[in-house]
Amino acid sequence: MIGLIPFFPLLGFLINGLGGKRISERMSGIIASVVVGLSFIVAITLFGEFLKIGTPLEQTLFTWIAVGKFTVSFSYVLDSLSLVMVLVITGVGLLIHIFSIGYMKGDPGIQRYFSYLNLFTFMMLTLVMSDNFLAMFLGWEGVGLCSYLLIGFWFEDPVKAAAGKKAFIVNRIGDFGFLLAMFLIFSRFGSLKFMDVLIPQQIAQIPIEIVTAITLLLFLGATGKSAQIPLHIWLPDAMAGPTPVSALIHAATMVTAGVYLIARCGILFAASEITMSVIAVIGILTAFFAATIALTETDIKKVLAYSTISQLGFMFAAVGVGAFAAGIFHLMTHAFFKGLLFLAAGSVIHGMSGEQNMLKMGGLKQKMPTTYWTMLAGVAAISGLPLLSGFFSKDEILWNVYSSQFGGNILFGIGLFTAAMTAFYMFRLFFMTFHGDRRWSKEVSPHESPKIMTIPLIMLAVLSVVGGFIGIPESWGGHNFFHQFLQKSTQDATGYITHQYSSGLLLSENILMILSIVAAIGGLLLAYRFYVQRPDIPGKISKSLSIAYKLVSGKYFIDELYGLLFVRPLRNGSELFLKKFDISVIDGIANGSGKVMLVLGNKLRRIQTGVMQNYAAVIFLGVISIIFYLYLK
Amino acid sequence: MISDYIPILVVFILAAGFAFAILALSHILGPRVKNSVKLSPYESGVDLVGKTRVRISIRYFLIALLFIIFDIEIVFLFPWAVVFKDFLSFGWTIFIEMAVFLFILGFGFLYVWKKGALEWE
């Protein structure tokens, strides 16, 4: 039964992938959506069953690798943590699949698109449902590959193809950490199963340095996948892909895999204070810096991309201070409202015939009423306006950051400020798009999107509004259902961390909440003043703060820095290598295909004698150095 | 162990010393006359004709190679002939062994022949 959840998308992938053009455009979208829908139904059924029996559901499909005592079986497991993820992936995924049918209409590669999307769903489900690191890594790599394929979906444009490549390469750096961590885990624990590794008594026997190394390496993997500093550079470029892809992969699911990884291995991470502090600091810093960049960005999708990085930073901050449930809670609500925001942005782009620059929008309220209202719900939710989903989850994170031993006043301060910035840049986006003057050119005629696109928007909007109520804070006298539910998966980890809730805290949870409401509304009002009442102010400010503005709008020039530090030396190095060893031969062969056969003859002879001697000389040199090595010993 | 080989070393030294001594003696004692006849390479007392480097047809090499291959393989017949008598008690085995060897060799020869490697033109 469990196996069915990932099986359906795989089936859809095979049908769409092998059928190709033989499947009609409409049909491929329907197949893709139906298979994800089936998975969703199975997941719901199992959710009910899980609530009834209360123990994780397991299914072993087959033994993958068995060498001596080392065995890895390909098993799927559903506990509360993976159930949440599965429901988000299939639920939000289903809506995005449906939305895609409208959005991708008329694209010649639509079958390819849906097959990739289904493959992605399969891989993502494997990632969250596997019961061991190795199978998880399979999903981890798989989603990376799909994301790469989908970012570069419109590969005719070299910029988009390059964006795909960049995402891929940056992710590989993270994978390096994951792989190495996996080897270390195996050599220390003798197993890769979560059940065998994530046992407090086991972990206590391992030297703390090793645990720190393992967790830091895993965190490196997480930073790559979840676009945290310093590996965040790929996500904004990844917006080159179709917008539903940005919604599904680069907002709702794949990029949250890092958070899931840390929550899953919470016990392991909690054992190392160093790692926890690193995660919390990196998370909050990422949240802050990404938010500052989002302040000046004018491309509607780029704003959302930086906002995603920023929100992911919040999630990392949450898991970094040991509030795993809060992190996952925000992950879920974020999937709702960020999925919604991307789809709404997609709807706007669709209506504007592909325009993404907000400077060329404005006044779209009347033209696209459904998109307007749904997007308002998303913007309000992410800004943390009271009683919306983002409000509950973000408050919980801020409260935990404030109260946990890994957090503190400074981190909380930055977090709160970032929350205010979030409200500001999100309403900036909203006002620039829907209010004010109509800045679009005459050729464009904005129109509301078809029903197949607006219905998913409405459903996501509803979720964004009410989704928070499953996690009402206990200080309100509520009953935090979500925490209770996740407790089974995270209690061991949180048990590790001694919370100092009561003693020595100046502010109570409710006061904190008021602070963050003030921050959110402050941001909102500021954005209203700047972009609706007095649209001339932003220009003036950016002039008076020109250096800071340049720094921020240049995204802190991190891409350029990496280019200078890593990319260029590597390229130069290999080019140097080329010149020294290979250029003559390559030249000879390159010319061979040309007309200059005569020259070639001469050249070839020269190469033969020259290079042959070189080769022999190198071999001889090798022999000499081996003899020298023997002599030294 | 190693001391067993000392006589050989002595022989080496003696031989090398002798050769060196003879060369040195002829260098010291011999008269030196430098004229064109004396400096020209010796070619059976006949005047030089043309360059010393002559291009030889590739066919010679081919034939030489084939000759070496078959000639060396024939060498295997000698030890076989020497021990032949001792093995007669085993019956046909010793004959079959050589027959297989000769068959392969003969096949090679046939192959070479048929491929035209022995044709001069």
Next chain:
Amino acid sequence: MDLSLYFTRQDLWGILPEIVLLVGALIILSIELFARSQRAAMLGVGILSLVIAGGFASKNFGSSFILFQGMVTLNDYSTFFDLLYMTAGIVTMVISYNYLERKGGETRGEYFALILFATMGMMLMTRGNDLVIIFLGMELLSLSLYVLVGFLRHDVFSNESAIKYLLLGAFATGFFLFGAVLVYGTTGTTNFQHIASAITNNEILSDTLLSLGIGLLLVGFAFKVALVPFHMWSPDVYQGAPTSVTAFLCTAPKAAGFGALLKVFLVAFPALHADWQDLLWALALLTMIVGNISALVQTNVKRMLAFSSVTHAGYLCIGILVLNEMGVSAILFYLLVYSVMNLGAFGIISLLEKEEKGVNFKDYEGLASKHPWLSASLALFMLSLAGFPPTAGFVAKYTLFSSAISEGYIWLIIIAILNTLVSVYYYVRLIVNMYMRTSEETLVPFLHPLLSVVIFILAISIMFFGVLPGWLIDTVTQAARIYT
């Protein structure tokens, strides 16, 4: 006198596969002599003799024999390699079908006969239990390969690579032979077990000379499997040789080289292995890095794959460094998977090649839209070479690296992983060209049902061993257990 002093019936039964191959080769040459146009018949005889020989060889599974007074040993280890060579031989023969004709050459009977001879040589290399036999096998292999590489007689590049291979190969063979002589001189024997016991009983004439001998043997092997700095020949030769030959050249002989090298260290010098750690470490490191960086800048696919195979030799060298049961079985697994991937990749390239076209990255643009199945297979082989799960390449790398980690070579593995990450760039580049670029004229593959079936089987097995490697891992572990 007793004949069994010299050889027994068992000895002859043991080398039956070699005999079959020899007879097959002679039949092919006879056909060539008397009925030259019967290309299909020659191909048939070649494949048939490989299959029969494989059948005889696989009967040895599970048992072990010592033949010819310890000159040759037959066991699971050697049988594993035997079957590997024969598989490579069969695939090579199939993908060679009509290939030389497409390149303006001619498929002669010698081509198939030489593949059979090379297979015999390789079998001797891993069956041999004596330096002389190993040398014999190595020479038989090398001489066949020299000719195969230059088989496109009218192609300058083919000739160039053949002469380069011949000269450098002879150079390296000299070192190998010198090494064997020194080992013989210091231990008084060429038999592996006797060498090992001489070393443990400390009956060695000179430690220095023995070390020098081992070092030179290592050079000989390093040349064969193309470890840096003895790899210089391989890109030129791989590129210049007919692609079908390259497929063979970079798979089976490399496996044979590693197989023999492993056996030498496992059986003859186990006591001295520890002394060679640093050197093997350095060789592995250099080979990985140099191979990888060189592969990055290639524009020719064959050349890229040549450097990639150098890189893979570097990874395999890590296994030699580890040399316990886990390491050896990982090497065997890796060798098989590596062979399948490369046979597949070169096989597809050889199908696509036409005159000057088909070997450059650029030629592959837009292939996917015209030939989805072929491109998918090639993409699969590339992903497997890069080590992506769930392909067999991932499992191979995983088992190899984890065996090294458990022996404590953490830094080497960190570098190895970094290398695999870099390597993704050039493998994926080909996929990008196939799937993400469009081109006016795409390559037209030569597709024969037999070829399609072989490529399909190779692709399926890459997936199969990636998802269900259990059976193969059991087999290689059993094979590795013989000597560890």
